[in-house]
Amino acid sequence: MPEMPEVETIRRTLTDKVTGRRIERVDILLPRLIKWPGAEEFRALVTGTTVERLDRRGKYLLFRLDNGYIMVVHLRMTGRIYFVATGAPQDRFTRVVFGLPGGDALLYADSRTLGTLYVLPENELWRIAGLASLGPEPLSPEFTLQYFRDTLRDRKVTIKGLLLNQQLIGGLGNIYVDEALAAAGVRPDRKAASLTDEEAQRLYEAVNFVIAQGIEHGGTTFRDYRDGAGQAGSHQHHLRVYGRRNEACEVCGTPIAREEVAGRGTHYCPRCQH
């Protein structure tokens, strides 16, 4: 579900609620979500620790614990992780409960149950392949125009497929890819290598822009996404193509098209994007 802006928003809204707090209990309602080590070892390693800080890499959340271990959470499509105070209403999709002092809790909820949780020491993070191989993130110093242009060169994939590849650029997902391509005026099914230098630069700037906007608006909530306090984001009100099939393009009035590109539902303006 969540892409980098959503996960970053969760990190920001959850940090103050969990740092310095002791995880008194861990209830695992769906053990198969624990990918490393086993569910029982996970429970034993996390129980009784205190969260020292909360970091993010790409779409991964990293809870640094005071026993030297790091709890890593990936929300995939429909995962949510948020703080609930004592007496808060139940979430019907709760899969893991981290009990905090005074009856508060950190909930991991997930309707499709595709999310993944791990607990590892720092020097074993390589076990999480998707984390270890993550490419530079938008807005980071490593994500330069030069890097982006070099990455497009000679690639036979569609530009959409390239932008979704986490090993090349970490953190983009289906919504922000469609939005960046729309902002740059580039059709999603173009071969990556076919972009001119000027198009590559426009797209580079668009990627950074849509990610920054997404964070500013607290993420995009269609259905499942909630921040670390359980609140919805507002970026869904600022989308120009995603989820707007058959609606008029705000620039030219042409109906927004939807078709499959790189195996994903893809939205674009047939007139504004070339």
Add this chain to the structure above:
DNA sequence: CGCTCGGCCTGTGCGC
């Protein structure tokens, strides 16, 4: 090595 595709799961909304 680069790339495409199917699979993993379950829920929701729509058309009939």
Add this chain to the structure above:
DNA sequence: TGCGCACAGGCCGAGC
């Protein structure tokens, strides 16, 4: 109202 189908914000591994 009920039913079947399309679709879903992600990623991994098999196979070409």
